[in-house]
Amino acid sequence: MGLGKLGVFLKALIGMAATIGLLLFGATSASAHPGWQTYSANSNWKCGPSKSISISNYVVFQTCLITTPDKTKAQLVVVVSNRSDKTVELKGAAFDSDIYGGYDWDDDLGAGFCGYHELAAGQARGCFGDTVGYGCGLGLTHHAYIYANNSGPDWTTAFSTDHYC
Template sequence: MRQVSKALTMAAAVVGAGMLAAAPASAAPFWQPVSTTSNWHCGSTEKHAGSNNVLFQTCIVVSDSNTYAQAVLVVRNNASAAVNIEGSLTTNFGGGADCNSSKLNPGLVTGCFGPTIKVGSASPIYAYSDLKMNGISDRSTSITLV
């Protein structure tokens, strides 16, 4: 019996690892550090309705071949106190995501990354985000790539 249980555990681990490897890249629902490159295309940086010191924007990251895209909600806290954030991403290419509630300390920048989706030659693609900061909701302008 112990051998069968051990074999099932091992098989489940192998199947689980394979499923994770096949899943699209995504950090949602968790907030992650942000490091931009030339593949990042971002909408305007906006002041949040709840604070002029909390800035946010929606970005779309595209692969070098323009075959894959990923939406990102980027938040910067320029305030002198920590803020509580949570958010969501909406896209027309299946890359939407919900972002967990999290504390963002002063002076930090963080991002919530939606899944990486194969977009092929789909055009245009767009994304926008909603950010709740200390209980106050606000929506970014959308970013559209043609």
């Protein structure tokens, strides 16, 4: 093989390796829910009641609906606050809501999911769902669930919102 053919061969080999790497390890686009993250609530947030998880009264969580100022888009976030003196293993969180296709006590997998996160004592984090068009309706119901340590799922208390158009 001459040097010219070797160069073409190496370029093709590198291209195939890059393609295989993307297939094996995933190429993902930007996402509205990259995992557990810090948060700062504002007037665009409407939250349901806080609830303790089943294994500790010192770890509380709730579901919040965040809307854009013009009320055309919305997303859910489940926020977890660790008020205990121990680290809590959050093993996952997901959503069930009318904005993600139907409130039916079953997770809406297209809405987003947050995986494992160690929530240190005194920390609070949020798991953000996808941002979607906010349809019109009355009694739109929302809630989420989490798995923590070796328990779960623990469901947040459901709450409803009305969106007049």
